[in-house]
Amino acid sequence: MTLDELQPGEGAFIKQVSGSGALRHHLLDMGLTPHTEVTLQKVAPMGDPIQLKVRGYDLTLRLDEARNIEVDGVHRQEDEAYVERRSRDIAHPGVGELDYAPKHHKHDPAPIPKGAPLSFALVGNQNCGKTTLFNQLTGTHQHVGNFPGVTVDRKDGQIRGHREARVTDLPGIYSLSPYSSEEIVTRDFLLESQPDGIINIVDATNLERNLYLTMQLMELGIPMVLALNMMDEVRANGGSILLNELEAVLGIPVVPIAAAKNEGVDELVDHAMHMARHHRRPMRIDFCKDSDVQGDPIASVHRAIHATAHMIEPETRKIKMPLRFAATKLIEKDRLMAEKLSLPQEKQEMFAHILTIMQQETGLDAEAAMAHMRFTFITNLCVQTVVRPHESREHQRSVMIDRILTGRYTAIPSFMAIMAFIFTMTFAGIGAMLTDGMAVVVGSVTAAIDTLLTATGVNPVVHDLLINGALSGIGSVISFLPTIVTLFFFLSILEDTGYMARVAFVMDRLLRRIGLSGRSIVPMLVGFGCSVPAVMATRTLASERDRKMTVLMIPFMSCSAKLPIYALLIGAFFPQQWQAIIMIGLYFTGIIVGILFALLLRRTRFRGEPVPFVMELPNYRLPSAKSVARLIWDKAKGFLIKAFTIIFLASIIIWCLQMFDARLNVAAAPEQSLLAAIGKLAAPVFAPLGFGDWRVATALITGFMAKETVVSTLTVLLGGDITLLQGLFTPLTALVLLVFILLYTPCVAAISTMRREIGGVNAFMTVIVQCMIAWSAAYMVRRLLLLFV
Structure with a gap:
């Protein structure tokens, strides 16, 4: 079966x-x-x-x-029976006490002197705590989350207390046979950059799966240290790991740590520095030599590896590739390795003969035989060195929660309820109350500055520039900062708890109907916060087709930069009891249009089926208050920086353009200004939608730079008096404008990221297509509403 x-x-x-x-x-x-x-x-x-x-x-x-x-x-x-067999803490070897490490020979390079530059690669499986450890090592605050694929690009930092040492946080990878694009980043870095040392972080609560990558890293022959992360959880649940025995078998230092609590990190750094400076390569790279019994499948693999290594040694020396690593990858039918080695025809025939013999003796194909050999070694190693804990509290808690959040009849309602709660609290609850308070504060500060400038007799033109130009533009956007912070708060909770992975599991079959994998849901949910990290998160998708389709769908997930525009127009034209409903309706409209667009893509440009859905489900974890606070601060800081740079500059430029005419004389009226001339060129495009005023056209053009500038531009053009919006729009045209803003092209930063991920032509076409979709949807909404008005 x-x-x-x-x-x-x-x-x-x-x-x-x-x-x-x-x-x-x-x-x-x-x-x-x-x-x-x-x-x-x-x-x-x-x-x-x-x-x-x-x-x-x-x-x-x-x-x-x-x-x-x-x-x-x-x-x-049946439930597994656990034996209570705790192991006492054992004295752990210090730096330099590793008597099993290979000794230096006269041909080995001299030790790297203290103070000389060192480079380290931080490598591990997805979701094992790499970024948390990176933050502890460097003192930085990179974003962490509890789902596979948070890190999608390399990050570099300086190790604290060691100015000469740099560490690179690499995307999570399960093996050195890359399956998705972000995994290729890791493999290429290790093979091409050749760091001085590797810090291999593993999840100590699941050592059997994590050590598979460790074995392949050791074959590279680079000095390395094994960091057993989450050892606090292992001990808390009644388990332990015999560190000295594990070190003796693997031949590399093994350091227990708890990265989230900064436990053991200093010892880890000391070991890593020592191993790198003295070129202490792993003692053991041969994981099949313990079995030499004739007929044993492991022995057959052993002979095949060594025969292959002997045959390809000249080619590996020529391209400076680790011999054992090249041999195992060739047996695994690694296309990239075969292309690098470029074996002559006679050696290809010899290699094919070696594989045939191995497969006949093992009864397995080459790939399965290699994986079986490695996991057999790991299983035996774990039996010797791991004292199994009871079922962890984290897993028990996850099973209980999943009965509801991934239950047959409760999963979809739970997801909808959670998203409705987030949107309601953001737009009608906490976010709305804080935004009202912020608006009062901004208004008070602006009024105080206005009074001060009047009292000191500042030049009227400068006065108007500061109050109706800079401060009105910045203030109109900053007022909505609490709404954006509230949304990011709830999104970070979803990430840190591990619920994102469950959403992918629940929604996979639904997304498959539009041609996507369930893993695409994670970038799309991130897109509600910001399109830039959402586009980058698509690197976790293994298929180029799925990646491109997901990237093209992300702009339809309304990002937080559009919130100030929604709040401004909805607050000005609709009763309070309808405001939250309209806001939520906009978000769901974006989702529906995105789905329709994906169906169109599937039937035209991206025919075929989505990639298989293979994903690890992490345990639920309580969100880290520090992590959530750091994320909120980073987003708030980024928003404020944007407000006082891009939006400030845009407000000044808009004010100046409306002050002067084409001959650079002071315009007699705003309609005769240089800005009006520019806006009137674009206004006819929007006239069929019901907002052909040059001021609206100008605001939408500036929105290409950053969506928040739509609000600041309108505020500046209306002289800081938002009530004048009533003269530009009716509730009907305001709703049509909201639909257009919801769907039209994302900001320059998002387009730039898309260009980097899917190419310049695709990014340019995205801008054109989205503007066409936005215009068409807005026009249809207007015609439909006119039927009922």
Whole structure:
């Protein structure tokens, strides 16, 4: 039978993983190797995907992928019996006490002197705490979250207390056979940059899965240290890890840490610096030599690796590639490695013969045999060195919460209720109250400055520039800062708790109908905050097709920069009891239009099916108050910087352009100004939509730079008197304008990010297409509303 035929609560043993290509290799890297026990825990509310427990962690797969995995030995999975066997804390070797580390030979490079530059790569699986450790090492405040794929690009920083040492935080990766684009960043950095040392961080609560990457990193021959993160959780749940035994087997320093609490980080740095300075490479890179019994599958893999390594040694020396690493990757049919080595025809035939013999002796294909060899070693190592804890409180809590948040009948209503709560609290609750208070403060400050300038007799032109130009433009935007901060607060809670991954699990089947994977939901939810990080988050998607489709959908998720415009127009034209409903309606309108656009793309430019849905589900965790506060401060600071730079400059320029005519004389009236001349050129485009006034056209043009400038521009053009909006719009045209702003092109920063991710032509076409969609949708809304007015 196949894996998709299991019922919830049933376990089985994997017989073989069928299929081919990157997906199959990825499944093997995730631990789905022959003879491994898997348990079906849950089926998603819509019947697909499914949630499995394998090698101590939760993994999601679609039924289509599960049908390619043959299983046998089906049984009813019982709760595991844990034996209370705590291990006492053991004295841990200090720096330089690693007597098993290789000694220096006369041909080895001399030790790097103190003070000389050092570079380190911070590497680990997704969601194992890399960025948290990076922040502790460097004193920076990079964003962290509790779902796979938070880090999508490399980040560099200086290690605190060691000015000569730099560390690079790399995207999470499960193996050195990259499956998605952000994983390629990690592999390329390690192979091409050749850092002085590697800090390999692993999740100590799930050592069996994490050590698979460790074994491949050791094959690179770069000095490295193993950081066992979350050791506080292991101890709290009754478990422990025999550090000295683990070090002795692996031949590298092993340091227990709790990155979130900054425990063990100083010792980790000391070990890393020592290993890098003295070029202490891993002692052990051969993980198959313990089995030399004739007929043993591991022994067959062992012989194949060494035969391949002997054959390709001249080619690896020529391209400066680690020999063992190149041999294992070649056996795994790594296309990138085969292209780099460029073996001559006779060696290709010899290699094919080596593979044939290995596959005949093991009964497994090359990729499965390699994964089986590695995981067999890891399983035996964990039996020797890991004292298993009771089921963690974090996992028990996650199971209880998931009964509701991913339950068959409660998952979708829960998601809708959570999003409705967030929007309501942002637009009608806390956010609205704080915004009203901020508006009073801004108004008081502006009035005080106005009084001061009047009392001191400042030149009237300068007075008008400061009050009706700069302060009116900046103040009109800053008033809505609390609304934006409130939205980011709730979004950060979703990220930190781990709920984002559950939303992807629940929504996968629904998104598949529009041609996307459930993983696309994470960038789209991030897009409600800001389009720039949302576009970058698409790097976690393995398919170029899915990445591009998701990037093109993100601008339809209304970003926080549009909030000030919504709040200004809705507050001016609609009764208070309808304001929150209209605001929420705008967000859902953007989602609906985005879905329709995705359906169009699927039937035209992006034909085909979305990539398979393979994702680890993390445990729920309580949000870190420090992390949430830091994110809110970063977003607020970024907003204020934008207000006092881009918006300030735009307000000054707008004020100046409306003060002078084409001959640079003071305009007799705003309608005769240089700005009016520019606005009147664009006004006919918007006339069919009901807002053909040059002032509105001007505001929309400035919105291309940053959406907030629409508010500041209108404020400046109306002389700071927002009540004059009543003369520009009716409630009907205000609603049409809201629809246009909702859908038209994102800001310059977002377009620039899109250009970097999907290319300049695609980014340019996005601007054109979105403007056309925005105009068409606004026109249809206007014609529809006129039927009822």
